[in-house]
Amino acid sequence: MPRTDLRHNDQARQGASSSMERRMSTPDSDIKVEVRNLTKYFGRLHVLDDISFNIKRGEFVCVVGPTGCGKTTFLNLLTRIYSPTRGDLFIDGESADPKKHNLAFVFQEPSAFPWLTVEKNLRFGLEIKKLAKDVIDERVEMIIKMLGLQDLRDRYPHQLSVSSEQRIIIGRAFAMHPDLLLMDEPYGQMDVKLRFFLEDEVIRLWQELGTTVVFITHNIEEAVYMAQRILILSTKPTTVKEEVVVDLPRPRRFDDPDFVAIRNYVTEKIKWW
Amino acid sequence: MTQPPSTARLSEAERVALVKRQKKRDKRTATALSVLGILGFLLLWQAIAASGLLSERFLASPLEIVGLFFVKLVDPSPDGAVLGVNILSSLTVALTGFGLAIVIGIPLGLLMGWYRAFDSFMRPVFEIIRPIPPVSWIPLTIVWLGIDLKAKAFIVFFAAFVPCLINAYTGIRQTNPVLINVAKTCGASNFTIFWKVGCPSAMTMVFAGIRVALGNSWATLVAAEMLAADSGLGYMIIMGRQFARADIVILGIAVIGVIGTLFVALLNVVENRVLGWKKQ
Incomplete structure (x- = not known):
């Protein structure tokens, strides 16, 4: 049974969750990311069909969808690795541009630079952005402290465990203080224990830094655990089928009946068979 | 129990x-x-x-070679130069050719591997030059450059150039696209990505190429010194043959071998410096 705080579609767009209201102060700066009519064809293959939604400043949005629904294409459009056939993505009202805006991406595959130490990996994006050295130092120190990487700072990624490597990548993304942080199934290859651990870590970083996050996953439980709002994608040509607001207090519990209800609801919606 | x-x-x-x-x-x-x-x-x-299985004329014993080594340090006969001069002369040729191959071949390979247009422009010419054996340039080289250091270094250069270029090219082509995307989403320009992601990730292959190039250039030395030289290890070997002095030939071979090994050891040191991150 869907509960009352499962507000869908139009309602969801307007109704901010209670935690959001606390975070927000000025209503006009509410919308951070605006996706308008995003459409993508690869030749004649219609992958994305007229996707529109908004993300509020500091919001944590999860995107779920059936296998092969074009989630990765969707992300690659958001980061401007591909350019859309039609429609556009706006950040603070401006067409998104990686050179101007601060985008950060945590990829599914391990993506630490193997020839750089942990610390230099964390510095990488900041140095590309040509930030002042003292700003870089300060941010990197903060992330190292937050993730407890003090002892590992001079190690190389291949000397670390897979989960530590992924933590560095997550740290590198948060260190950018991105306008928009995109995560593409970052825990796809990890066992349950590590996933729980890293999920909590991302939540902690997000709460402390107030970053706007779009988190793509195929794991519905993960989505319900982390998201303030879940976007459910349809099969190809992909569009946003439904939005679900998750208004549960944190830390969330997997066995909470409300949690289970939302999970079941999303699972039901995602079924394409 | x-x-x-x-x-x-x-x-x-x-x-x-x-x-x-x-x-x-x-x-x-x-x-x-x-x-x-x-x-x-x-x-x-x-x-x-x-x-005595083989006549002394054809095979000198290791001990004799060691003895000859010390004699040859001061005695210029039969080829007309003491060992030190021969080694120096060969090193000059080999290192000039090898050095030029690295300085020209590696950047060229990296650029060809990264920039598609440059690749289309350069590749046909390179593909034609590539299969030509370095020694077949000798006649032309004599006409163009005479018979001095330049000519010999040119032959060595060709032997070392091809592996440098191919490995740099292949290495940068194999750059992990995820890492390129990381830099791209940070807003890096194409050149920054080339410099900060492509080049470091190509280094493993580049060093493998340098290793092959080093072997090639040292191996082509004898051929290069067939161009009327008046000193050098290759020249010493050829003279040894003309005077039917197997011991001189073997000494030349042994010195080439030992110096080659020293070079590889030196290269290992440099490689450990640059690719030190690979070590456990």
């Missing part, structure tokens, strides 16, 4: 010490085997020479 000694009951420190001891022992065994291999080879050689 007695139990066999079990590693499970060792403390952490003891276990670390045990693994360290085992590693050390493995290393000692490996070193001992290497030394034994060299000694065995020399002994076999000495035995064949001493047994």
Whole structure:
């Protein structure tokens, strides 16, 4: 049974969750990311069909969808690795541009630079952005402290465990203080224990830094655990089928009946068979 | 009841010490085997020479070669230069050609591998030049450049240039696209990505190329010194043949071998510096 705080579609767009209201102060700066009519064809293959939604400043949005629904294409459009056939993505009202805006991406595959130490990996994006050295130092120190990487700072990624490597990548993304942080199934290859651990870590970083996050996953439980709002994608040509607001207090519990209800609801919606 | 000694009951420190001891022992065994291999080879050689299986005219024993080495340090006969001069002369040729190949080949390969348009422009020419054996340039080289250092270095250059270029090209082509995307989402320009992601990730292949190039350039030396030289290790070998002095030929070969090994060792040091991150 869907509960009352499962507000869908139009309602969801307007109704901010209670935690959001606390975070927000000025209503006009509410919308951070605006996706308008995003459409993508690869030749004649219609992958994305007229996707529109908004993300509020500091919001944590999860995107779920059936296998092969074009989630990765969707992300690659958001980061401007591909350019859309039609429609556009706006950040603070401006067409998104990686050179101007601060985008950060945590990829599914391990993506630490193997020839750089942990610390230099964390510095990488900041140095590309040509930030002042003292700003870089300060941010990197903060992330190292937050993730407890003090002892590992001079190690190389291949000397670390897979989960530590992924933590560095997550740290590198948060260190950018991105306008928009995109995560593409970052825990796809990890066992349950590590996933729980890293999920909590991302939540902690997000709460402390107030970053706007779009988190793509195929794991519905993960989505319900982390998201303030879940976007459910349809099969190809992909569009946003439904939005679900998750208004549960944190830390969330997997066995909470409300949690289970939302999970079941999303699972039901995602079924394409 | 007695139990066999079990590693499970060792403390952490003891276990670390045990693994360290085992590693050390493995290393000692490996070193001992290497030394034994060299000694065995020399002994076999000495035995064949001493047994008279091959005439002394064709095969000098290792001990004779060592003796000749010290004689040749001061005696310019039969080829007209002492060993030091020959070594210096060959090194100059080989290092000039090899150095030029690195300085030109690697950047060219990296640029061709990264910039598609540059690749389309350069590749046909390169594909035609690539299969030409370096020695077949000798006649033209004589006409163009004469017979001095320039000409010889040119031949060596060709031998070393091709592996430098191909490896740099292949190496940068194999750059992990995820890493390129990381830099791209940070807003890096194409050149920044080339410099900060492409080049470092190509370094493993580049060093493999340098290794091949080093071997090639040293190996082409003898051929290059066939261009009327008046000194050099290759020249010394050719003179040894003309005077039917097998010992001179073997000394030349041995010196080339030893210097080649030293170069590889030196290259290893540089490689460890640059690719040190690969070590456990």
